[in-house]
Amino acid sequence: MLDLPVTEIFSSIQGEGPYVGVRQIFLRLPKCNLSCPYCDTEIKVSEQFRVELVPGTRIFSMLKNPIPLDELLDLLQTYDFSKHHSLSVTGGEPLLWVDELQVLLPLLKEKGIDIYLETNGTLPVELLQILPMVDIISMDLKLPFDSRTFWDVHEAFLRYSTQKEIFVKIVVNQATTWKDLQNARDLIARVDPAILTILQPVTPMQGIQAPRPQQLLEWQSFLLERIINVRVIPQTHVLIGQL
Numbered sequence: 001m002l003d004l005p006v007t008e009i010f011s012s013i014q015g016e017g018p019y020v021g022v023r024q025i026f027l028r029l030p031k032c033n034l035s036c037p038y039c040d041t042e043i044k045v046s047e048q049f050r051v052e053l054v055p056g057t058r059i060f061s062m063l064k065n066p067i068p069l070d071e072l073l074d075l076l077q078t079y080d081f082s083k084h085h086s087l088s089v090t091g092g093e094p095l096l097w098v099d100e101l102q103v104l105l106p107l108l109k110e111k112g113i114d115i116y117l118e119t120n121g122t123l124p125v126e127l128l129q130i131l132p133m134v135d136i137i138s139m140d141l142k143l144p145f146d147s148r149t150f151w152d153v154h155e156a157f158l159r160y161s162t163q164k165e166i167f168v169k170i171v172v173n174q175a176t177t178w179k180d181l182q183n184a185r186d187l188i189a190r191v192d193p194a195i196l197t198i199l200q201p202v203t204p205m206q207g208i209q210a211p212r213p214q215q216l217l218e219w220q221s222f223l224l225e226r227i228i229n230v231r232v233i234p235q236t237h238v239l240i241g242q243l
């Protein structure tokens with residue numbers, strides 16, 4: 001049986017996108033293939049990971065990393081999924097662990113647990129390997145940074161994702177350019193103009209500033225020229241002090 005390093009497991013309130021407010025179990029996995037300037041997530045593999053055994057108490061136990069998949073399955077089954085919308089598989093970038101997820105996710109699906117995948121949308125080949133087991137895909141569409149662009153991998157990823165429930169999040173800040181937004185808009189519209197698209201104002205950090213109110217209004221109108229459903233939703237878990 002394979003094992004898997006974990007960052008943390010806890011019960012919380014989804015803070016981003018159209019499912020904002022639903023209660024989920026979060027399975028956060030380490031490592032990422034990107035290094036976004038606004039990243040606020042711990043991605044290193046630690047010798048131990050923390051787990052909230054009783055949901056909502058914020059009392060954590062420490063377990064050894066990596067954890068065998070059968071033990072992880074047992075652990076996840078201790079949660080009452082009648083009171084949780086789904087299991088958010090998040091990171092880091094969870095698709096870096098596709099070999100392990102190919103084993104784990106079918107077992108979770110057998111137990112009737114819905115899988116909500118949070119991904120940076122840059123690993124389309126890996127996505128294909130677990131796509132049948134995923135119910136909802138929350139895909140980040142990364143605007144260029146550090147002289148890197150992701151348009152081609154994003155387009156492939158998005159085309160595969162349309163087999164499932166999918167929405168796209170674009171994190172924007174005060175320095176976001178019209179050119180990048182145009183490329184993002186046209187990419188989404190090429191795949192399917194009906195894909196729900198979220199403009200997510202960055203939570204300010206390290207000199208990165210949130211967009212001005214007028215920018216958000218103008219950008220939403222601009223995206224709506226080619227995409228049918230564009231919403232502006234900030235990171236709400238930050239506002240209400242949730243993990």
Ligand code: SF4
Nearest residue numbers: 032034036039092120
């Ligand atoms: S993709 Fe997510 S986890 Fe990875 S660096 Fe960017 S914000 Fe951080």
